[in-house]
Amino acid sequence: MAGNSRVDLLDTEAMIPEEERAMQAVVRRFADETLRPVVAGHFEAGTFPVELATEFGELGLLGMHLDGYGCAGSSSLAYGLACLELEAVDSGFRSFVSVQGSLAMFSIHHFGSEEQKQEWLPRMARGEAIGCFGLTEPDHGSDPGSMRTRARRDGDDWIINGSKMWITNAPVADVATVWARTDDGVRGFLVPKGTPGFEVQEIKQKLSLRASITGALFLEDVRVPSAAMLPSAKGLRGPLSCLSEARYGIVFGSVGAARDCLETTLAYARQREQFGKSLAAFQLTQEKLADMSLELSKAMLVALRLAELKDGAGVEPAQISVGKLNNVREALQIARTCRTILGGAGITLDYPPLRHANNLESVLTYEGTSEIHTLAVGQALTGVSAYR
Incomplete structure (x- = not known):
């Protein structure tokens, strides 16, 4: 049930400007009419309705707080309120939007080359391409500074070896931002789906976030061109x-x-x-x-x-x-x-x-x-x- 029950006696909604409040109402209506009717079934089945990605895009929810490249350029408050309405239905929906916009798209938007931005961001903003963010490792969750995934130079290319764990969107992602240790510090690389040596394994039998799709990334001698590295990100x-x-x-x-x-x-x-x-x-x-x-x-x-x-x-x-x-x-x-x-x-x-x-x-x-x-x-x- 979503609705107008008066559970917030301080009326904090009155603190929200009219423009952001109108946007919040649009997202709430979408959440109630499109997401809420299907969430219990997806939670029980352990599935995510990836076919709705383009509808998220049409609403301008993907990378909505980023500027340019098809992104909405909304305020941080508008983005937060959208997250609120999505998670009011289920954390899985907010996680999808967060990982797409605040991790995968944000990493490209803030640290990528102009070519990388043009290649990925417009499609990701429309929900036509999905991204994931490979940082967490099986043995180093809270300590990313100890990551074992490594990338080494080989001519004009990079060779990446390692694994990542608990990666939201991974099984349906078209591109992964993979963070790896190099001789020049930690760097980020864009690894498209289908790259030889790059495999994704879905994590099943979850008791939590069941209406979200989660996976592990495995990289064995994955070769990517130098243009795959995010040029402006160096270090943790x-x-x-x-x-x-x-x-x-x-x-x-x-x-x-x-x-x-x-x-x-x-x-x-x-x-x-x-x-x-x-x-x-x-x-x-x-x-x-x-x-x-x-x-x-x-x-x-x-x-x-x-x-x-x-x-x-x-x-x-x-x-x-x-x-x-x-x-x-x-x-x-x-x-x-x-x-x-x-x-x-x-x-x-x-x-x-x-x-x-x-x-x-x-x-x-x-x-x-x-x-x-x-x-x-x-x-x-x-x-x-x-x-x-």
């Missing part, structure tokens, strides 16, 4: 800046998941009767609802503040860490608490809270675990790194 700062973009979308997206849980549960509690009165009339239920409303409103205020910073003077990585750490943690707790109010009905796909909770378990971990973001905030406060 390149991929980490892309991750900051994706994490920003999560700050808003997690609010959407929490809102959907609370709206659904409030409606259920009003109509479900036990002991001769509605669940909403019990003090313990009201305490849960009140606490969840407080945390939802606070999470939205955090998201709106980060959007203000991002569209203004700029947002720092530690500030994004504050948003991801708080909002995902609170959204997960809201989803779990909503499930308790739904009782037995809450374990079915007829209601979204447990599906959202399962998804948020992944969101809690990817793009930086809670522990990593806690340490990032700690370092910003103290000036001391506790990573090693």
